[in-house]
Amino acid sequence: MSNFITETTPNRPVYNDNDPQGDLSTLNLGPTHPATHGVFQNVLQMDGERIVSGVSTIGYIHRAFEKIAEHRPFYQITTLTDRMNYCSSPINNMGWHMTVEKLLGIEMPKRVDYLRVIVMELSRITDHLICNGILGVDTGAFSGFLYLMEEREHIYEIFEEICGARLTTNIGRIGGFERDFNDIAFAKIEKFLAKFPPVLKEFEALFNRNRIFIERTSGVGAVDPETALNYSWSGPILRATGVDYDVRANEPYSSYQDFDFEIPVGTTGDVYDRFILRNEEMWQSLRIIEQAMEKLKKEPKGIFHADVPEFYLPPKEKVYNNMEALIYHFKIVMGEVDTPKTEVYHAVEGGNGELGFYLVNDGGRTPYRLHFRRPSFINYQMYAPMSRGMLLSDAIINMSSLNIIAGELDA
Amino acid sequence: MANQEIKDKLIAKFGEQITAPSEPFGLLTFETSVNIISEVLTFLKSDTELKFNYLTDITAVHYPEKKDALGVVYHLHSLTNNVRIRVKVFIPTSNPAIPTATTLWEGANWMERETFDFFGINFVGHPNLVRILNVDNMTVFPMRREYQLEDPNRVDKKDYFFGR
Numbered sequence: 001m002s003n004f005i006t007e008t009t010p011n012r013p014v015y016n017d018n019d020p021q022g023d024l025s026t027l028n029l030g031p032t033h034p035a036t037h038g039v040f041q042n043v044l045q046m047d048g049e050r051i052v053s054g055v056s057t058i059g060y061i062h063r064a065f066e067k068i069a070e071h072r073p074f075y076q077i078t079t080l081t082d083r084m085n086y087c088s089s090p091i092n093n094m095g096w097h098m099t100v101e102k103l104l105g106i107e108m109p110k111r112v113d114y115l116r117v118i119v120m121e122l123s124r125i126t127d128h129l130i131c132n133g134i135l136g137v138d139t140g141a142f143s144g145f146l147y148l149m150e151e152r153e154h155i156y157e158i159f160e161e162i163c164g165a166r167l168t169t170n171i172g173r174i175g176g177f178e179r180d181f182n183d184i185a186f187a188k189i190e191k192f193l194a195k196f197p198p199v200l201k202e203f204e205a206l207f208n209r210n211r212i213f214i215e216r217t218s219g220v221g222a223v224d225p226e227t228a229l230n231y232s233w234s235g236p237i238l239r240a241t242g243v244d245y246d247v248r249a250n251e252p253y254s255s256y257q258d259f260d261f262e263i264p265v266g267t268t269g270d271v272y273d274r275f276i277l278r279n280e281e282m283w284q285s286l287r288i289i290e291q292a293m294e295k296l297k298k299e300p301k302g303i304f305h306a307d308v309p310e311f312y313l314p315p316k317e318k319v320y321n322n323m324e325a326l327i328y329h330f331k332i333v334m335g336e337v338d339t340p341k342t343e344v345y346h347a348v349e350g351g352n353g354e355l356g357f358y359l360v361n362d363g364g365r366t367p368y369r370l371h372f373r374r375p376s377f378i379n380y381q382m383y384a385p386m387s388r389g390m391l392l393s394d395a396i397i398n399m400s401s402l403n404i405i406a407g408e409l410d411a
Numbered sequence: 412m413a414n415q416e417i418k419d420k421l422i423a424k425f426g427e428q429i430t431a432p433s434e435p436f437g438l439l440t441f442e443t444s445v446n447i448i449s450e451v452l453t454f455l456k457s458d459t460e461l462k463f464n465y466l467t468d469i470t471a472v473h474y475p476e477k478k479d480a481l482g483v484v485y486h487l488h489s490l491t492n493n494v495r496i497r498v499k500v501f502i503p504t505s506n507p508a509i510p511t512a513t514t515l516w517e518g519a520n521w522m523e524r525e526t527f528d529f530f531g532i533n534f535v536g537h538p539n540l541v542r543i544l545n546v547d548n549m550t551v552f553p554m555r556r557e558y559q560l561e562d563p564n565r566v567d568k569k570d571y572f573f574g575r
Binding site: 347 | 435436438440449464465466467468470472473482486490493495497516517518520521522525529542543544545546553556558559560
């Protein structure tokens, strides 16, 4: 029983000798399995359809971002953060920009904060849309997923209008945005705010009181708050267990303190709770975006970055035509500007939980050390222990509702 | 709860063993020794006022020029008081051993495996200290400073070409 995976790996799970008659079978779920939505391998010991024990093997798309980051200037690290949680890249981008701004002590204008809040909440919606849509697919309901994908497409069109990219956005700069939102972008946001609520309502109507869905999800993967905290869970799955920890409320960044929103919490922490909670968070995100759009009307127009020429990359047309911009461009790119020799930890509420950046700076043009606290990595370690005793099909929907993103898991 | 209060409490309990306290960007940071790190973490977690019950992160930083070159960094969070704290322990590369935190938090398991994987820090007492992200037959610890990202003979990206 023990030699069921290849000899090359010391990750071979050590099972108790609980199978004297050889009834148990081994199932390699993954690395590329259509039901796991990403590169995840779980070696499961099965008793019929029930999981006896399992081991998660990760690292299939590890790209050594932390090492690469040590060799890149600050403004080039944004593209690395894109590729962590690619379902909500803008949150990662903004989190990184804010980390550097915290290090450099840059005070952002309110208008930039609100623009950032809009972008971050839109991407939180895309993140939750994917997760809940896929959860529907895994429980056998495909149509809800299609409705939601259309709305995600609309959000991606907004991102496209703001920064030109859709998935790996590289949105914004250190010190603000590279350009102001144009009128089309604002019009698209307004249109989305009007069109999205009925769709989300219809989606909820499809699932929330659906008997098949409730019986399939309720009670599956239930976690109590003590265990969740012990495993350092964060984000929607922690809140579904009843702990009201949300970085946006606990340590407001980017002027989240100006907004009126609620932190929904669940009670049992099962798959159904997580589903309902993510839907509720989307409603709250919509509320925040609406408020931000209102607040933007009171802010002076045309401000889209802080006045920090020594850190904010000037636009190219100015670099080519303007002496001062050329000098600053040169100084930023060549790393001529002194930065404080200190360390900073900054956390934002990503789609999956607390996304932290621990940056140790030695004053050079690259970070001395940069560590990403990746919520997917930390949330996923409970997956194998909590799968014990589950049916295989329950383990599949449990993984969907944890919303583990392979890029963030492996960094 | 103010940082000063936490610092006073720690110094009252551990005295000289709490060194180099600082507050970069309002986050209380201090160093302690590898001998008492378990007690410090246990105290921080179980003290009825501090309640640092949430382990945010474990990672390491390599300073090759220091005598104790490997710094293990713990980020803890007291959700009830909404305060964070950073604890550092420096250990030598020749014997990079430190007691595990998995006895306090289950969540420390993968964080310590990751730190072991990249820095080779031996978390004594860890239930399954094997590589997690890198390939299993790797022999080096790639996040240490001596391992180059690219061809070490390449000079076009050296700092002195950038005026430093």
